[in-house]
Amino acid sequence: MPRTSRCPTCDTNVKVPDAAKRGSFVRCPSCEETFQPPFLKPVTVVDEEEEDYDPETAEAFGMRAHQNGEPPKTRADHAKEQVRRQVNRAHRTAAEQRAHKPHRGWFEGIEGFFLASAIALGIGVPAMYFGVKQTAQYSEKGAAVVLVVAFFAMVVFYFWLVRQLKTGRVGWLDYLFGVPRRD
Numbered sequence: 098m099p100r101t102s103r104c105p106t107c108d109t110n111v112k113v114p115d116a117a118k119r120g121s122f123v124r125c126p127s128c129e130e131t132f133q134p135p136f137l138k139p140v141t142v143v144d145e146e147e148e149d150y151d152p153e154t155a156e157a158f159g160m161r162a163h164q165n166g167e168p169p170k171t172r173a174d175h176a177k178e179q180v181r182r183q184v185n186r187a188h189r190t191a192a193e194q195r196a197h198k199p200h201r202g203w204f205e206g207i208e209g210f211f212l213a214s215a216i217a218l219g220i221g222v223p224a225m226y227f228g229v230k231q232t233a234q235y236s237e238k239g240a241a242v243v244l245v246v247a248f249f250a251m252v253v254f255y256f257w258l259v260r261q262l263k264t265g266r267v268g269w270l271d272y273l274f275g276v277p278r279r280d
Contacts, residue, residue, distance in 0.1 A: 102134035113137070210255060217251040 100113045104125040111125050113134055120139040122131045225244055 105132055106130040213255045221247050
C-alpha cells in the first residue's frame with residue numbers, strides 16, 4: 098500500500114513510492130515542489146552526553162551571577178526576574194506618562210482666559226475711570242459700552258493668540274511670550 102504525504106507548498110496529497118528510502122525526496126506533481134516527507138527524514142544519532150543534559154544544572158546558565166559571588170540562578174528564578182522586570186516596566190511607563198503630561202502654557206485653557214481677563218481689566222478699568230473722569234464728554238452709559246467693547250476685543254485677541262500658538266505661526270509672539278520654535 099503506497100504511503101502519502103501532504104505537500105508543504107500546495108497542500109495536496111502526494112503518493113510516496115514504496116522503494117523510497119530515508120533521506121530521499123519526493124516531487125509534487127501539481128506544483129513541482131521537491132520536499133522530504135516527515136517519515137523519510139533521516140534519523141539523527143543522539144549522543145549519550147546530550148541525553149544527560151539538564152538545563153537546571155548546566156554550567157553556562159546563570160554564569161554571570163555565579164561569577165559575582167551570588168548562587169547560580171535556576172530557570173525558574175530567571176523567569177521570575179523577567180516577569181518582575183516586565184511588570185516594573187509597565188508600571189514605570191504608566192507613571193511616566195502620568196508625570197510627563199505636556200505643559201499647556203499660560204495662554205491655553207481657562208487659566209489663560211482668566212489671566213488675560215485679569216490683566217485687561219486691571220489695566221482697562223482704571224484707565225477708563227481716569228479717562229472718563231478727566232474728560233466729561235462720556236456719560237456713564239458710554240463708559241459701560243466702551244468697557245464692554247474693550248472686553249470683547251480682548252476675548253477675540255485671546256482666541257487669535259491661542260490659534261497662532263497652536264498652528265506654530267508665532268513670529269513675533271515667540272519673542273514676546275518665550276514660545277520655543279517648532280522645527
